[in-house]
Amino acid sequence: MHTHIPGYLLIAILAITLFPSCQSRNARPEDIELRLSVLSENERQTFENLLDHYLPEGDSLKIKSCYFIINNIAGIGSLAVDKEQQKVVLHKDTKYITTDYLIEQIDNAVDACRTKIVKGSLSFTDFCNYVLPYRIDYEPLENWRKKIQERYTPMLDSLGGYAQLSDTSLCRIFNKQLVKGFVYKGEGNYGDIKNWTALSSENMGNCAEMCKTVLFPLRSYGVPATVDFTPSWGNVDGGGHEWNVLLQNGGKNVPFMGLESDPYQYEPFKLIDDQEHPEKSTYRVPGKVYRRQFEINPNSLVSKNTNQERIPELFNDYRIKDVTAEYFPVANIDVHFTPAQLNNKQHAAYLAVFTNGTWKITAYSLIDDKGNAHFKDMTRNILYMPVLLKNDLYEPVGHPVYADSTGIVKVLEPQQTTIDVAVTQLRSKEAEEVAFIAENQHLGWGHKMFTDGLDKIKRDEKRAAPERGQAYTLYYWKDKWEKVNTLSKQDGTLVFNDVPANGLYRVTASNGKQRERCFTVANGVQQWW
Structure with a gap:
C-alpha cells in the first residue's frame, strides 16, 4: 500500500534531509573540489566519505587536517617490487588508502596535539607537515600509531604520561629506548620502503634508518620532527648525510640524531671536536641542506618543470624545501649562460660541488629569458660548478664560483698571466x-x-x-x-x-x-x- 504525501510536506522533508549534506558540500573550499575532480570515481568516494565523516562534526582542527591531506596526497604511495615485470611500482595512496585508515590517523594526530595547537606552542603548519602525515616515505601502510602506543604508553605513563613530558624529553627517551641492540649497517638498507614494523624488528641500518626509526614514535606522541639532509658535502669526499630536527614554534629548530645524539647535544657538521682548542675543530660543510615535509612545495623544481625536461633524481621530489639558511651564512649566486651554452634551450641550471673526484649536483635554478640563473641561499666559502643538461647528460659549463665569507661572489676564470x-x-x-x-x-x-x-x-x-x-x-x-x-x-x-x-x-x-x-x-x- 502506498501512502500519499502532500507536495508541500515532501518538499519540507527533502529540505530537512538534504540541507546538511548540501550545506557541507557547498562549504568545501574550491581547492578541495579541484583536487577531488581529477580523481576516479572510486578514488573520489574515499575522500567524499572522509569529508562526510568530519564536516558534520564541526571539529575545525580535524576538518582542516582532512583538507590538508586531500590537498597534498597526490603522487605518493607504497613502493613494491613487481617480480613479473622486474621493476619497482608505486601503489598510489589515492587508489589504495581507505577512509577508515585516514580517520584513525587524523583522530590520533589531532588528539595528541590539540592542546599544543590551541595554546600556540605548535603551529598548525608544523603539525600538518611533521605530526599529521600518515606515512614518512614510501613504506607499506600500517596502523603504526596504535602499535607504538600499545608498546610505549605503559612506559611513558610510569614517567607521568607523554602529555607531561617536553618534546626534548621524548626525543631523549626514545633515543635511549630505540638504540638498544641497534646495529649500524652502511649499505643496502632500502630505508624508504621500510615501515615501523620492519624498522623496529630488523633494528639495523644507516643514518636514514636511524632518522626514520625515531620519527614514528615521536610523531605518534605528537612531537613535530622530521629529517634534514645534505645530498653531498662541499669540502670533503664521501656521501651525503641525514639527521633529525625537532621543530619548535618560532623557528628555533633543534637538530639531533636518531638513536645516537639528543637535541642540544648534536652538531651535524662537526667532524673532529678539539675541546682544548675549539677554533681548531674541523667540519664537513654542505653546499645545501634540505628538509623533508609532507606538503607539496610549489617552489620545488619538479613542480615548476612545465616543459617536462629531465631533472636529477635529487630534485624529482615535491616534498623537500631548502633550509640552508637555518644552518649557515648564505649568499645568492647568479650565473649567466650564453646562447651557445644554452643551445638545447635548457629549462633549469644546477650548481654542483666537487666530491669523490667528480661534480655532484646540489642546487637548482630556473633559467630566465636572458640566460640568467639565480641560485638562492648558497653556503659561503663552498666551491660550486655550474651544470646544464646536454645530450641527456649533466655537464659542467663555465667557471667554478663561490661566495666568500662576506658574501661577495668570486669566479675562478684562468688568466693568461x-x-x-x-x-x-x-x-x-x-x-x-x-x-x-x-x-x-x-x-x-x-x-x-x-x-x-x-x-x-x-x-x-x-x-x-x-x-x-x-x-x-x-x-x-x-x-x-x-x-x-x-x-x-x-x-x-x-x-x-x-x-x-x-x-x-x-x-x-x-x-x-x-x-x-x-x-x-x-x-x-x-x-x-
Missing part, C-alpha cells in the same frame, strides 16, 4: 680525517690506534704530502681538467711553473685513487675546497 704553484700537501686536513676514519672505522672510535691517528692529523704530524720519487700531475679547470705538467718529486718542495693564474687546481698521484681534492692558491699557499 702565470704563477708558480708550490704543492706541499695533497689534501686538506678535513679530507685527511674523513679518509682516515673511512679506512679505520673497523677499529672503533675508542681504539688507541684510531684516536692516535686522528690526533696526529690534528697536529699536522700525519698528512699526505708529495713523496720522493713519486710522479704528480697538476691540472687546472678550463671547461674540463686541463693538464699542466707531470713532475717527479725530488728534494725540497714540489713546484709547478708557468701555471695560469686565478685557477682551480688539482694534483693527482700516479699511484692515487683520482679522488684528490681541488685547491686554489692565495699568496703562494694552497687553499683547499
